[in-house]
Amino acid sequence: LNLLCTLVFGVDAVKTVTVMEGDSVTLQTETELQTDDVIMWQFEDEKTPIATINSGTESFFTFDVPDGRFRDRLKLDHQTGSLTITNTTTKHAGRYQVRTKIIYRFSVTVYARLPAPxxxxxxxxxxxxxxxxxxxxxxxxxxxxxxxxxxxxxxxxxxxxxxxxxxxxxxxxxxxxxxxxxx
Incomplete structure (x- = not known):
């Protein structure tokens, strides 16, 4: 007798977000942080996080990646865990994922400002x-x-x-x- 049990922990849909270069973009978790929530934000297929939250210890951290693209540009919302990227560049375009009780995925497109022809x-x-x-x-x-x-x-x-x-x-x-x- 084989028993197959599937649990769905995440949302498969990818939310598409667009932003103009130089503007800020917020990736919304659409939740409120609860006591003892642990949240991890990741960029592309990197295993290392770009931001973490441990609401039980009230720890909120942002991290850079080796090429420095996120240096001084990441902000965490202490109520929701949403991530804001400030002063965006085209290097910030890509896939983001946040792991909470469920997984949210985002595809961010950054458009360059159009110069005069x-x-x-x-x-x-x-x-x-x-x-x-x-x-x-x-x-x-x-x-x-x-x-x-x-x-x-x-x-x-x-x-x-x-x-x-x-x-x-x-x-x-x-x-x-x-x-x-x-x-």
Whole structure:
């Protein structure tokens, strides 16, 4: 006779949290600390904790990881055990887990602040053709959408992580031709 007993101690769902770089993010435990609760926060697959709470001894500790990404950035809520990461950077993106009586999992995405786009132009006129090249670029940002508008009309939109493509838009009047090249 085999007896199979399954106990569910955790929540399998992963809560997705987004934050802008430089802002703070709080990972909520959605509980109140009870006497003798022991809580451990972990980042990614690290075995060592980034924060621990022992409410029985009123011990609240935060720890850094070897690369220093959490130095002076972690705060613990003494009532709930929630973890706040201050002044976030993209290095704080990843999976977090807190072990209480149940397990909560979080997936944190940190978006870089979007700098102003830079537009450069280059024009060329010769007897065979004329063109104007407009290049719109944003540096140090991935997953960006660049769009060109004329008034309220969308002319072109590029959504990619690699913006190394060129789009041409020729305009012909029958006598001359102008090509709009979007790199």
């Amino acid at each position: 830079v537009i450069t132009s280059n024009t060329s006129q010769n007897p065979s053709s004329s063109y104007c090249s407009l290049v719109c670029s944003v540096v140090n940002v991935s997953h960006v959408t660049l769009s060109w508008y004329k008034g309220n009309s969308l002319l072109s939109s590029i959504s990619t992580t690699h913006l190394n493509n060129t789009q041409l838009c020729p305009a012909c009047s029958g006598i001359s031709e102008v090509i709009l090249m979007i790199e």
